[in-house]
Amino acid sequence: xxxKLYGNLIFExxxxxxxxxxxxxxxxxxxxxxxxxxxxxxAALPECDEMTVVRHYTNHSGNNFGVNNGFYPxxxxxxxxxxxxxxxxxxxxxxxxxxxxxxxSTCRGxxxxxxxxxxxxxxxxxxxxxxxxxxxxxxxxxxxxMIIRSYHISRGDTKRTKVIVPDSAHGTNPASAAVCGLDVVxxxxxxxxxxxxxxxxGLLDDTVAAMMMTNPxxxxxxxxxxxxxxxxxxxxxxxxxxxxANLNPMLGACRPGDMGFxxxxxxxxxxxxxxHGGGGPGDGPVGVRKGLEQFLxxxxxxxxxxxxxxxxxDSDIFVGAYHGNFAVILRAxxxxxxxxxxxxxxxxxxxxxxxxxxxxxxxxxxELPIDAPCMHEFVFDGxxxxxxxxxxxxxxxxxxxxxxxxxTIYFPLLFHESLMIEPAENESKETxxxxxxxxxxxxxxxxxxxxxxxxxxxxxxxxxxxxxxxAKHPVVTYKVLKSEKA
Amino acid sequence: MSYxxxxxxxxxxxxxxxxxxxxxxxxxxxxxxxxIRFRGEYDLPxxxxxxxxxxxxxxxxxENKQLTCFAGAGVYDHYTPAVVPGIISRSxxxxxYTPYQAEISQGTLHYIFEYQSMMAExxxxxxxxxxxxxGTTATAEACIMAVASGKKAGKVLVSETVDPKTxxxxxxxxxxxxxxxxxxxxxxxxxxxxDFERKAAQGGVAGVVxxxxxxxxxxxxxxxxxxxxxxxxxxxxxxxxxxxxAVLKTPGEWGADIAVGDGQSLGIPMSFGGPYIGYMCCRExxxxxxxxxxxxxxxxxxxxxxxxxxxxxxxxxxxxxxxxSNICSNESLMALFVTVYMSLMGKAGLRExxxxxxxxxxxxxxxxxxTGRFVMAYDxxxxxxxxxxxxxxxxxxxxxxxxNGFFGGIKVDGNTIMFAVTEKRxxxxxxxxxxxx
Numbered sequence: 001x002x003x004k005l006y007g008n009l010i011f012e013x014x015x016x017x018x019x020x021x022x023x024x025x026x027x028x029x030x031x032x033x034x035x036x037x038x039x040x041x042x043a044a045l046p047e048c049d050e051m052t053v054v055r056h057y058t059n060h061s062g063n064n065f066g067v068n069n070g071f072y073p074x075x076x077x078x079x080x081x082x083x084x085x086x087x088x089x090x091x092x093x094x095x096x097x098x099x100x101x102x103x104x105s106t107c108r109g110x111x112x113x114x115x116x117x118x119x120x121x122x123x124x125x126x127x128x129x130x131x132x133x134x135x136x137x138x139x140x141x142x143x144x145x146m147i148i149r150s151y152h153i154s155r156g157d158t159k160r161t162k163v164i165v166p167d168s169a170h171g172t173n174p175a176s177a178a179v180c181g182l183d184v185v186x187x188x189x190x191x192x193x194x195x196x197x198x199x200x201x202g203l204l205d206d207t208v209a210a211m212m213m214t215n216p217x218x219x220x221x222x223x224x225x226x227x228x229x230x231x232x233x234x235x236x237x238x239x240x241x242x243x244x245a246n247l248n249p250m251l252g253a254c255r256p257g258d259m260g261f262x263x264x265x266x267x268x269x270x271x272x273x274x275x276h277g278g279g280g281p282g283d284g285p286v287g288v289r290k291g292l293e294q295f296l297x298x299x300x301x302x303x304x305x306x307x308x309x310x311x312x313x314d315s316d317i318f319v320g321a322y323h324g325n326f327a328v329i330l331r332a333x334x335x336x337x338x339x340x341x342x343x344x345x346x347x348x349x350x351x352x353x354x355x356x357x358x359x360x361x362x363x364x365x366x367e368l369p370i371d372a373p374c375m376h377e378f379v380f381d382g383x384x385x386x387x388x389x390x391x392x393x394x395x396x397x398x399x400x401x402x403x404x405x406x407x408t409i410y411f412p413l414l415f416h417e418s419l420m421i422e423p424a425e426n427e428s429k430e431t432x433x434x435x436x437x438x439x440x441x442x443x444x445x446x447x448x449x450x451x452x453x454x455x456x457x458x459x460x461x462x463x464x465x466x467x468x469x470x471a472k473h474p475v476v477t478y479k480v481l482k483s484e485k486a
Numbered sequence: 487m488s489y490x491x492x493x494x495x496x497x498x499x500x501x502x503x504x505x506x507x508x509x510x511x512x513x514x515x516x517x518x519x520x521x522i523r524f525r526g527e528y529d530l531p532x533x534x535x536x537x538x539x540x541x542x543x544x545x546x547x548x549e550n551k552q553l554t555c556f557a558g559a560g561v562y563d564h565y566t567p568a569v570v571p572g573i574i575s576r577s578x579x580x581x582x583y584t585p586y587q588a589e590i591s592q593g594t595l596h597y598i599f600e601y602q603s604m605m606a607e608x609x610x611x612x613x614x615x616x617x618x619x620x621g622t623t624a625t626a627e628a629c630i631m632a633v634a635s636g637k638k639a640g641k642v643l644v645s646e647t648v649d650p651k652t653x654x655x656x657x658x659x660x661x662x663x664x665x666x667x668x669x670x671x672x673x674x675x676x677x678x679x680x681d682f683e684r685k686a687a688q689g690g691v692a693g694v695v696x697x698x699x700x701x702x703x704x705x706x707x708x709x710x711x712x713x714x715x716x717x718x719x720x721x722x723x724x725x726x727x728x729x730x731x732a733v734l735k736t737p738g739e740w741g742a743d744i745a746v747g748d749g750q751s752l753g754i755p756m757s758f759g760g761p762y763i764g765y766m767c768c769r770e771x772x773x774x775x776x777x778x779x780x781x782x783x784x785x786x787x788x789x790x791x792x793x794x795x796x797x798x799x800x801x802x803x804x805x806x807x808x809x810x811s812n813i814c815s816n817e818s819l820m821a822l823f824v825t826v827y828m829s830l831m832g833k834a835g836l837r838e839x840x841x842x843x844x845x846x847x848x849x850x851x852x853x854x855x856x857t858g859r860f861v862m863a864y865d866x867x868x869x870x871x872x873x874x875x876x877x878x879x880x881x882x883x884x885x886x887x888x889x890n891g892f893f894g895g896i897k898v899d900g901n902t903i904m905f906a907v908t909e910k911r912x913x914x915x916x917x918x919x920x921x922x923x
Contacts, residue, residue: 009596009599009603018832021830021832021838023839023842023909024912026842028845028913029845034867037733037735038733038735039739040735042732045829046828046832047833054572057822058573060597061579063593064579065582066577066578066579066580066581068577068580082580085539085540087575088540089539089543092543092544092547094544094552095550097555097756098756098758099555099561099563099758100756100758101557102553105888106553107758109550110758112549123530124530135619135623136619136815138812138813138814138815139813141812171801171804171805172803172812172814174802174806175802177807178809178812179663179812181663181664184807221517222518227519253515253518254515254518254524255522258524259522260522275819276815277580278591278818279585279616279779279814280815281760281761281818281819297658316654316661318622318651318654318657320622320760321560321621321652322561322758322760323758323760325760326761328761334539337534338534342532343489343491344530345527346489349511349515350511352514353499354502356508360505360507361505373508373516397589400587405587426491428498429494429502457590461589461592462588463786463790464589465785465787467794467796471796471797471798475782476602476613476614476781476796477599477606478599478600479603479606
C-alpha cells in the first residue's frame with residue numbers, strides 16, 4: 001500500500017494547455033462543425049501530460065488490493081487466480097479488432113470460440129445449450145427468468161407470476177425477479193440452514209413460475225433434498241432456476257442439470273477465472289435444458305459439423321446489443337482448454353478441501369452456527385467470545401492490517417455477525433495457514449487489546465470511512481467537490 | 487497429480503483431510519446424494535500446455551479477417567493510446583473486486599469518482615453512476631427509472647430513429663417489466679416532432695427516448711422536446727455515442743433528464759461486441775432513483791478525504807426486490823479504461839479527435855457523391871456517420887470491399903449503406919475504398 005502517494009484526483013493535476021495525446025494532422029481540408037450543432041463550451045476534462053497520467057494511475061493502483069496481491073477470501077465471489085495467458089489471448093488483435101457486425105465469413109474464428117465455450121459449459125452443467133450474451137450474473141438471472149416466463153406464456157399458462165427464493169438468497173435473486181415483473185415469495189430455511197421442504201410444500205401452486213436456488217447455498221451447505229425439491233417444483237408445473245454463483249465446488253462433483261435444474265447462469269468471472277476487474281466486466285452465460293432452447297435470447301452462434309456459423313434468432317428476447325462480453329468469453333474458453341477435463345474436475349474438491357480446513361481450524365474461536373461439512377465456503381457468526389464487543393466489521397478491518405482482503409461480511413442475513421469465507425482452489429496450504437494464524441491472533445487481540453481491533457485498520461492508506469456522511473450529503477463529481485472547497 | 491494452478495502436494499492434501507477428519511476428497515461430498523453425483527468424465531479435451539493454447543487461439547485468429555473498418559452502427563474503430571491497456575492491465579486494478587473494503591480499494595474508488603465526474607462533464611448532466619453493462623441495457627434501465635419516477639404513468643415513447651438494437655432491448659425489458667412502449671414515427675431520417683407532441687399529449691407517458699446523433703448518423707434538432715416532455719410530466723432520455731459529445735450540443739443542453747449510451751467510442755477496442763461500458767447520467771434530483779453503483783466523497787477516521795460506495799439503499803443487496811434495479815457488478819474496469827483515455831486526451835484531444843472524425847466523414851461523403859453512383863440518403867446534418875443510396879447492387883459492392891480488406895459500411899436497407907469514419911481512417915484508406923466503386 002502506497003500511503004505516501006495517497007490522495008490526488010487527476011483533475012487536481014491538470015494545467016491549462018498541457019496535453020497527453022498526439023493525433024495525425026487533418027489531411028481532409030476544412031470541414032467545420034456548424035456552431036448550432038456545437039456544445040457551448042468544452043467538457044472540463046483534465047489537461048495533463050502523458051507521464052503525469054501514467055504516474056497518477058500507477059500510484060493509485062498501489063492503494064488497491066487484488067488477487068495478485070494476496071489472499072482474497074471474499075465469500076460468494078470465488079476470487080481465484082486469473083491466468084495471464086488468458087489476458088494475452090483476449091488482447092490478440094485478430095479478436096480485438098473485429099467489428100461485431102462483420103459478416104460471419106470474416107469472423108469464423110470468433111464464432112468458433114463462442115460455440116466452443118457454449119458447448120463446454122453445456123457439458124460441465126449437464127444442460128443442452130447456452131447463450132453467452134448476458135453481461136453479468138445478475139443479467140443472467142434476469143435473462144433466465146425471461147426464458148422461464150416465455151416458456152409459461154407459450155403454453156398459455158399466464159397466471160404464473162411468483163418466484164420462490166430462499167431466505168438465505170443473495171439480493172440479486174429477488175431484485176432480478178422484480179425487474180422481470182415477477183413477485184417474490186420467500187421460503188424459510190431449517191435450523192440446519194437448508195431449504196425447509198415442508199414450508200416449500202405450502203408455497204407451491206399453479207401461480208408459481210420458478211424456484212431460484214444456489215446449490216450449495218449461500219451458507220456453503222449442499223442442499224441434500226434437491227432431487228425431492230426439483231420433483232415437487234416440476235410436479236406443480238414450475239421450473240427450477242440455478243444461480244451459478246456457487247458452481248465452483250460442483251466442478252467434478254455434481255452437475256446442475258443432474259440436480260434437476262432447467263435454467264441456469266454461470267458467472268465466468270467466478271468459476272472460470274476471468275478477472276473481476278474491480279467489479280466487472282464479467283459475463284453471465286445462461287443455459288437451458290433440452291426443450292427450452294427456443295426461448296433463449298436471440299443472437300447466438302451455434303456451429304455444427306457442416307457449417308461453422310449458424311446465427312440463431314430463436315426468440316424475441318434481446319438482452320444486449322451483440323454477443324456478450326466477447327473478450328471475457330475468450331478468457332474463460334482459454335481457461336477451460338488449459339485445465340482440460342482432468343483438471344476441471346479437481347477444482348471443486350480442492351476448493352472444498354480448503355474451505356473445510358479453515359472452518360475446522362477456526363471454529364473453536366469463531367462461532368460456527370451450523371456445524372456441518374461445508375462446500376466451497378462457510379459462514380461464521382462473529383467471534384465466539386461476544387463479551388469483548390469486537391464485531392465482524394472490526395475483525396474484517398483488522399484483517400486488512402495483516403495484508404488480507406476481508407471475507408464477505410453481514411451476508412447472508414440469517415445471522416447478525418455473518419463472516420463468509422471462501423478460499424479458492426489456487427490457495428496453498430501455507431497461505432491458508434497464515435490466514436488461520438492471523439484470524440486466531442485477532443481473536444486473541446480482541447481479548448487482550450480490543451480497542452486496537454475496534455479502531456482498525458491502522459496500516460492502510462486511509463482509516464475507516466464515514467459512510468453516513470457520504471450518503472447524507474452526496475458529493476459524486478469533482479465539480480461539486482471543487483465548489484464546496486471554494 | 488501436480489498442476490500449475492493447484493499448489494497442493496499429496497502430503498498436504500492428506501494433512502488437511504486429517505484436520506477435517508475425513509479420509510478422502512471424495513468423502514467431502516458425502517452430503518451429495520449418490521443419485522446425482524457426477525462420476526463420469528467431462529466430454530472435453532485433455533489439458534493443453536500454454537504453447538498449445540496459444541497456438542489454438544492463433545489458429546482461430548487466422549479465421550478472422552482483419553478489415554479496415556468503415557462501419558459503425560454504435561461501435562466505432564477509434565484510436566486507443568498505448569498507455570490505456572498498460573494501465574488497465576495492472577493487476578491491482580484487474581484482479582480486485584467491487585470496492586467493498588474502502589480502506590484497501592481507494593485506487594478503484596478514485597477512478598470511479600473521476601469517471602463519474604468526466605461523464606457528467608461530457609453529457610452536461612449533474613451526476614453519473616459508476617457504469618452500466620452497455621448502451622442498450624443502460625437505455626432500457628433508464629426507461630424503468632422513468633416509470634419508477636413517474637408515479638402512475640406506465641408508458642415510454644421511443645423514436646423510430648433510435649438504434650434498432652437498443653429498441654429491441656428496451657422492448658424486451660419493457661415486455662417483462664410491464665412498461666408500454668409506443669414508437670414515435672420517423673420522417674426522412676429524423677424524429678417526427680408532430681407525432682411526438684401528439685403522443686406525449688395523450689397522457690400516461692413517463693419517459694421519451696431519443697438518440698443523438700440518431701441511428702442513421704443524423705444530428706437531429708431536439709429543440710422543444712424537453713419542454714413538451716416536462717409539460718406532460720415525462721422525462722426526456724437522450725442516448726448518445728459518448729465521444730461525439732466532446733463537440734456536439736450535450737443532452738444537458740437539450741434539457742434531457744437522463745443521458746445514456748455506450749462509452750465504447752472512448753477508445754475501447756471493438757472486440758466483437760464487448761466488453762464495452764454503458765453510461766448513465768442524470769439530474770441531481772433523480773440520483774436516488776438511479777440503478778447501479780455510485781461513489782461519493784467522505785472522510786476517514788483520520789480526517790483525510792476518502793471515497794466510498796454510497797447511496798447503497800437503492801441497491802439489491804440492501805433492498806432486494808424493492809431495489810431500483812438488479813444490477814450489481816458490471817463494467818468497472820472499462821470505467822477505468824475510459825477514464826484513463828479521457829485523462830490523456832483531455833478537453834482538447836477529445837475535441838480534436840471528434841473534429842477529425844467529422845472532417846473525414848464529410849470528405850468521404852463528398853467523394854462518394856462525386857463518383858456519381860451515390861446520393862446522400864438524407865439532406866440533414868451528420869457527424870461521423872451517414873447514409874448514402876447506391877445505384878447498383880449493394881451486396882456485390884460490399885463483397886468487393888471485403889475482398890479488398892475493407893468493412894465497407896452497414897447495409898441499412900435495399901440500396902442504402904451507412905458508413906462511419908473515425909480519426910483512425912486516413913485519406914489514403916478512404917480514397918482506396920472509393921476507388922473500388
